[in-house]
Amino acid sequence: MEKSEGIERAAERCATGKTRLYVTADLAAGVPVQLGRDQAHYLLNVLRLKEGAPILAFNGRDGEWLCTLSEVRKKAASLLPERMTRAQEGLPDIWLLFAPVKKARLDYMVQKAAEMGAGVIQPVMTRFTNVARVKEERIEANLIEAAEQCGLLTVPEFREPQSLEKLLDGWSGQTPARRILFCDESAPPGSALAQLEGERGKGPFALLIGPEGGFAPEERERLLARDDTCALSLGPRIMRADTAAVAALAAVQLVLGDWRGDDG
Amino acid sequence: MEKSEGIERAAERCATGKTRLYVTADLAAGVPVQLGRDQAHYLLNVLRLKEGAPILAFNGRDGEWLCTLSEVRKKAASLLPERMTRAQEGLPDIWLLFAPVKKARLDYMVQKAAEMGAGVIQPVMTRFTNVARVKEERIEANLIEAAEQCGLLTVPEFREPQSLEKLLDGWSGQTPARRILFCDESAPPGSALAQLEGERGKGPFALLIGPEGGFAPEERERLLARDDTCALSLGPRIMRADTAAVAALAAVQLVLGDWRGDDG
Numbered sequence: 001m002e003k004s005e006g007i008e009r010a011a012e013r014c015a016t017g018k019t020r021l022y023v024t025a026d027l028a029a030g031v032p033v034q035l036g037r038d039q040a041h042y043l044l045n046v047l048r049l050k051e052g053a054p055i056l057a058f059n060g061r062d063g064e065w066l067c068t069l070s071e072v073r074k075k076a077a078s079l080l081p082e083r084m085t086r087a088q089e090g091l092p093d094i095w096l097l098f099a100p101v102k103k104a105r106l107d108y109m110v111q112k113a114a115e116m117g118a119g120v121i122q123p124v125m126t127r128f129t130n131v132a133r134v135k136e137e138r139i140e141a142n143l144i145e146a147a148e149q150c151g152l153l154t155v156p157e158f159r160e161p162q163s164l165e166k167l168l169d170g171w172s173g174q175t176p177a178r179r180i181l182f183c184d185e186s187a188p189p190g191s192a193l194a195q196l197e198g199e200r201g202k203g204p205f206a207l208l209i210g211p212e213g214g215f216a217p218e219e220r221e222r223l224l225a226r227d228d229t230c231a232l233s234l235g236p237r238i239m240r241a242d243t244a245a246v247a248a249l250a251a252v253q254l255v256l257g258d259w260r261g262d263d264g
Numbered sequence: 265m266e267k268s269e270g271i272e273r274a275a276e277r278c279a280t281g282k283t284r285l286y287v288t289a290d291l292a293a294g295v296p297v298q299l300g301r302d303q304a305h306y307l308l309n310v311l312r313l314k315e316g317a318p319i320l321a322f323n324g325r326d327g328e329w330l331c332t333l334s335e336v337r338k339k340a341a342s343l344l345p346e347r348m349t350r351a352q353e354g355l356p357d358i359w360l361l362f363a364p365v366k367k368a369r370l371d372y373m374v375q376k377a378a379e380m381g382a383g384v385i386q387p388v389m390t391r392f393t394n395v396a397r398v399k400e401e402r403i404e405a406n407l408i409e410a411a412e413q414c415g416l417l418t419v420p421e422f423r424e425p426q427s428l429e430k431l432l433d434g435w436s437g438q439t440p441a442r443r444i445l446f447c448d449e450s451a452p453p454g455s456a457l458a459q460l461e462g463e464r465g466k467g468p469f470a471l472l473i474g475p476e477g478g479f480a481p482e483e484r485e486r487l488l489a490r491d492d493t494c495a496l497s498l499g500p501r502i503m504r505a506d507t508a509a510v511a512a513l514a515a516v517q518l519v520l521g522d523w524r525g526d527d528g
Contacts, residue, residue: 150504151502192523233523259499
């Protein structure tokens with residue numbers, strides 16, 4: 001990792017206080033977690049942390065733990081969990097399905113989906129999708145980094161790309177049943193808030209962001225013909241797909257998700 | 265401009281159909297508009313457009329015009345306006361005030377503010393703002409590009425950076441009076457939708473996005489003490505400032521802005 005990138009990441013971590021790290025090992029008091037080589041390098045050489053430095057760790061199962069950097073060697077170190085700082089919670093049960101876009105915007109889209117609380121992220125290929133393949137490793141790395149920086153207790157789940165056709169073929173078979181909210185010009189303009197309010201109690205949801213060229217007519221027809229979908233109109237302007245993902249997730253979280261309190 | 269960047273911009277324009285260009289000159293049928301050297305280079309050498317190519321132009325005053333590329337020389341060309349395709353409309357009267365962030369995120373923040381319909385964009389320096397200066401030319405270039413790509417009829421107005429202190433000193437003196445919606449941890453969690461609904465009819469609004477470190481206690485106190493502000497709680501997760509800008513604008517547009525129809 002470049003030094004400047006590490007410093008920027010370190011500065012970014014200041015917003016959340018301590019360095020946060022996603023690990024795969026179990027977290028329990030007094031049981032050291034051996035760090036992988038890349039993570040050790042990052043903490044020791046990029047962040048320049050020393051023995052005893054406080055680090056928050058999470059693994060998606062055991063909550064968040066305050067740990068100290070331990071057993072520091074030249075290229076290796078451990079985390080020693082001391083106490084749990086936050087109990088494990090799941091991510092919101094909102095899925096983000098999206099027609100993939102090109103690299104830089106894809107990075108942004110994935111990171112921001114994590115910040116906005118999407119629990120599952122899945123690329124969906126549509127007729128007008130202009131990206132043939134996605135680099136799954138890169139997406140997963142982006143999800144981990146976003147989860148670390150934004151205080152998540154779990155890394156959102158990444159699902160392998162699927163065509164819209166196959167996705168819809170199998171959609172009714174899943175449990176629990178899940179409604180698809182999809183952004184589309186066919187939706188009545190100016191109706192987004194009313195549509196979302198009408199979805200209260202009908203969750204869980206998946207949000208489907210189409211490609212920049214929009215859905216093909218047969219795709220739109222197929223979506224509209226189902227009884228488990230709802231077309232949303234997100235305003236009169238054209239949004240880039242990565243903007244639409246954040247904006248749509250915000251609207252959903254505001255009306256249907258965890259931006260609401262118990263009375264919501 | 266790099267060739268690959270131009271091709272990507274050309275591909276991005278496909279989503280909106282034709283090439284769209286912001287010009288400063290008046291637009292009237294049959295009155296040629298001489299292109300600046302950079303724009304001529306972009307159209308002729310990067311997009312490789314030929315004489316007669318259709319181009320949409322707007323200037324923030326005369327609406328959007330379908331033009332043809334004319335008087336093509338080696339390094340110069342004109343646009344010949346043929347007919348108006350869209351009548352002039354103003355941008356939504358929502359201001360985005362934001363503590364500036366570092367370059368790459370700032371670019372995104374500005375572009376997305378335009379996509380989300382902010383009419384005025386202004387950097388605001390707070391105590392924990394960790395960026396001393398912004399490159400105004402770069403911001404303005406980003407606003408123009410976003411306006412071109414997203415079908416806006418006007419380029420959002422960029423205002424010079426100001427300290428939060430000075431901004432608030434002069435805030436009550438403006439006409440029309442404008443309420444400040446600011447994202448802050450002090451707001452009651454789970455109340456965003458109710459807070460926004462409570463603001464109906466009280467506009468116009470300015471949305472204030474604080475720095476990644478949050479507002480300083482005295483800044484928060486000053487904002488909360490005013491009778492023209494409202495603190496919003498945007499969910500339980502930490503959002504990066506550029507994410508928060510899009511998410512907050514989405515929430516505002518959904519409940520108070522032009523994502524609503526007349527009945528809204």
